[in-house]
Amino acid sequence: MSRFVFRAQAALEVRRRRHDQAQRTLAAAELSVRAAREALASAEQRLRDDLTRATTAEAEAADATILGWYRNWLSGRRREIAKCGKTLEAREGQARHARSDAVRAHRELKSLERLRERARCAFLVGERRAEQKALDSLGTLQHARRANEAKEEL
Numbered sequence: 062m063s064r065f066v067f068r069a070q071a072a073l074e075v076r077r078r079r080h081d082q083a084q085r086t087l088a089a090a091e092l093s094v095r096a097a098r099e100a101l102a103s104a105e106q107r108l109r110d111d112l113t114r115a116t117t118a119e120a121e122a123a124d125a126t127i128l129g130w131y132r133n134w135l136s137g138r139r140r141e142i143a144k145c146g147k148t149l150e151a152r153e154g155q156a157r158h159a160r161s162d163a164v165r166a167h168r169e170l171k172s173l174e175r176l177r178e179r180a181r182c183a184f185l186v187g188e189r190r191a192e193q194k195a196l197d198s199l200g201t202l203q204h205a206r207r208a209n210e211a212k213e214e215l
Contacts, residue, residue, distance in 0.1 A: 065184045067177045076170045083159070083166040090152070090159040097152045101145040108138040 067073065115131035 063188070065181050067180055069173065069176070073170075073173050073177060076166070076173050080163075080166040080170045083163040087156070087159040087163040090156040094149070094152045094156045097145065097149040101142065101149050104138065104142045104145045108135065108142060111135055111138055 111131070111134060115128075115135060118127055118131055
């Protein structure tokens with residue numbers, strides 16, 4: 062019995078490597094999205110804390126310079142939140158792109174794997190047919206030999 066050789070094996074290996082790379086890229090992108098979300102949540106929490114402190118300072122009727130400082134400080138926190146929001150949007154865009162690449166790579170890999178499986182099945186069917194043909198030929202020869210031996214005995 063001969064060995065099955067898939068002629069497009071090199072292309073299959075390339076697609077497997079591309080699929081693996083796409084999965085790694087997707088995981089890194091999702092990790093960066095998670096980190097950006099955490100940074101945004103942290104910045105929003107800091108703003109809420111600072112707002113509470115500013116409200117307390119305003120209620121205590123503190124010095125005008127302190128109130129101005131808090132106002133500027135809160136403006137900086139809001140800019141930080143806006144920056145974190147933009148970073149998150151950019152990372153989510155990268156993650157969407159990585160996800161579409163991963164889906165495409167998976168689809169391409171599966172199509173070539175299905176092709177390989179169909180070729181392997183066709184090979185096995187051909188091998189079984191050749192084996193059956195050889196067995197049929199052997200049976201025919203044995204039958205013919207036995208028939209000749211039976212004629213010679215008569």
